[in-house]
Amino acid sequence: MEIESMVANCALIKAREVGNGGNRKGRSRKWKEFLRFPHINECTELENSIERDYYSLCVKQPIGKQLFRLFCATKSDLQHFINLLDETAEYEVTPDDKRKNFGKELMNKYLTSQFSRVRAIVDWELEKCSENIFSSCQKSVPQVCAFGSCRALHEYLSGAPFAEYQKSMYFDRFLQWKMVERRPITRDIFREYRVLGKGGFGEVCAYQSRASGKMYACKKLEKKRIKKQRGEAMALNEKQILERVNSRFVVSLAYAYETKEDLCLMLTLMNGGDLRFHIYNMGTEGLNKERVEFYAAEILCGLSHLHKKSIVYRDLKPENILLDDNGHIRISDLGLAIILPEENLVKGRVGTVGYMAPEVITNTYYSVSVDWWGLGCLIYEMTDGNPPFRRHKERLPRQEMERRVLEMIENYGKKFDEDTKYICKSLLAKNPKERLGCKYGRGSEVIKGHVFFKDINFTRLEAGMMPPPFVPDMIETECFKDLNVFGPRGTRTPDLDRSIVIPKTSSETPLIHRSPPEYGRLLNRFFKRRHRGQSAEPIYRSLSSQSTE
Template sequence: MVDMGGLDNLIANTAYLQARKTSEGDSRELQRRRRGLMLPGPQSCAEIRRALPRDFHGLCEQQPIGRRLFRDFLATVPPYQEAVAFLEEAQGWELAEEGPDKDSTLRGLVAACAAAPAPERPHPFLSPALATRCQAATSDEERAGLVALAKAEAMAFLQDQPFRDFLASPFYDKFLQWKVFEMRPVSDSYFTEFRVLGKGGFGEVCAVQVRNTGKMYACKKLDKKRLKKKNGEKMALSEKEILERISSPFIVSLAYAFESKSHLCLVMSLMNGGDLKFHIYSVGTRGLPMSRVVFYSAQMTCGVLHLHSLGIVYRDMKPENVLLDDLGNCRLSDLGLAVQIQDGKPITQR
């Protein structure tokens, strides 16, 4: 007797794995679809050019496309690229493990700030007063404080003339074209749906593939009737709004959001490594080695700290909500219970 349930599951798994394989390759069909992905012309950007606030933080830090194009623009101007190179080296120093190499990098950073790249041409992003203080620094504690000041001056420098030049460049025109492209309506016909990855109280999560690009995502489908019955509409909208604000490698990211007649859909990062509960209880010997505990704890802490920096409280930390990717890195997921803290107002809701 044929096990129809098992057969259906086998077919679903095969289709899903084949879709993942296709998305990683470059089939002729995908090539044809990608050629149809044309950015709108510059003439269609006039309205968004007027309406979009010219805010450095919003354009060049929060938005991945803006951040990428701003960096590409800075790379075309040597004095601007000099500031970027310093910030990258300073970030590398901050993230390095404690030890002689980190101390050596710190001294190199301060020495670079103290020494002009050429006679009569000081660093464009540093004030002469700070360069003089770097020359006189003697302790690592003093050097660390000076690097922090130099980072602040470098960021202030990039937000001034370089940012104005970026707004007048073709790189910003390209950014506007991408923003107009992002505003095109998205519906379920934009995706091919594959197997169900999990189920919850308000719906299910399934694997989907963007038809035009072949890229795989996880789609959280929230049933409108269940949301209304359980008064979950506010929670669903809150999760969408919070996901829109987040930009962290340690939290699942929102790629698309749309609604059908029956569902609210949040299309997010696809995490193929399973959840942490599965790895703790179902893979090999029960439990995790201490090295992995430290690794995952550090990544989860980075995700929580990012949320706290935005005034958001997660409120749902558990192994089931920590998902792993193909490389073994973890991300926090399911922000349905997360809340935004309002200044001076306590949170009293459940």
């Protein structure tokens, strides 16, 4: 058993290493066949049915955004607009002490631009901002103008430039990418490695895409176990919520498919371990103030994203907070999360004993207040090395644990400075109406303004520009640049040549499937489980909606 475990670990480590380098970067020898583009004339149905929305196609979707920028790079005037958008975005994440000077340089640069349309937009926004600046005395003119300039630039680009883009080979290539995304997914597309963990409905395994070399965590939900435990609604709820979520602070759903035995969710692979391991198994129990502040800020951003989607998480605990290769955290396991109804209140005793808020224990109606309670529990535990209402490894009956949550006042020792003690007390208020983040309906913005987060620039944090205080390792792959190739001097490649007539067959280019070898009757009985070509659902989270994290 130990040898098998060692072999499995070595295979996984080798897969991750190969995925970061080498000639194929962890891909199959036939990876281009897996991702082969259909001819553009095979995309006619999609071309006629796709919604032509500028913000959806050119701003929100990463691949669409990159292709639109490649188109703009062929037009000098449009490239000037893209440069201004990039520099405006850079201004937004510039440190406070340098932002004022950077903003002035930015405006002066584009006020003297040789392109009249750019000058007109900057002039108009500057005049409008100057009129409104007196109502916002804490902000400089560049700060007030930044959002208006971006909006005006996008309004212009969504007009004639967007119409011209739709007639270009770059939009045709976008249609090809979307056709690749529509192809069905089966387990044959992936290599399977060792089991990473087990849960109530199945196990989580490390998987690697044969096409891109990218590593995933495959959450397998056994159909028999789901049916036996009547967990159909919970499994479907988790998948539906993951489809809504797109945040660098919450695990992302890349694919979903089914086999004869399992429902499979392909999720972000988090190699850095869970927060519980880092609190209790890395030397002294608890974390230093820098790490507590950084992780709490990223958890706060993740919860804020969920709440904006009307999702209450309800199961915040160290085991559900995972670190990635770069040292950033993500919230995982959304099985107990729920989408708030229109009245914004739900009821139910769900969660983990010791981390459930008082309103959950008393079975009264609640909303996002339970997540702010959970954040307070995490900050306390990361700081002290113990949960707020019991000692680490202390075993208590459920009734006693719930009594302590409802009646006991948490103890603050020497590890707590004034700021940490202040935010914990505010988040662990027994009455949800008095809890930080629940007053005045302002939620996460109030918590972000707390003195505990004085060293966090949330704009830079949400842009992924703040370096984490602890980095396990770093491995990443991608294949967009390798596939997204056009002809010499901006010409079309053969697969983008609309003059070529394609025989009318299937509207989709099928994936390459290798027929299994013919075994004898006896061998067939032993190895019949090798036939894995079960039908699958389409991709639920497309390639273009994955963040390049």
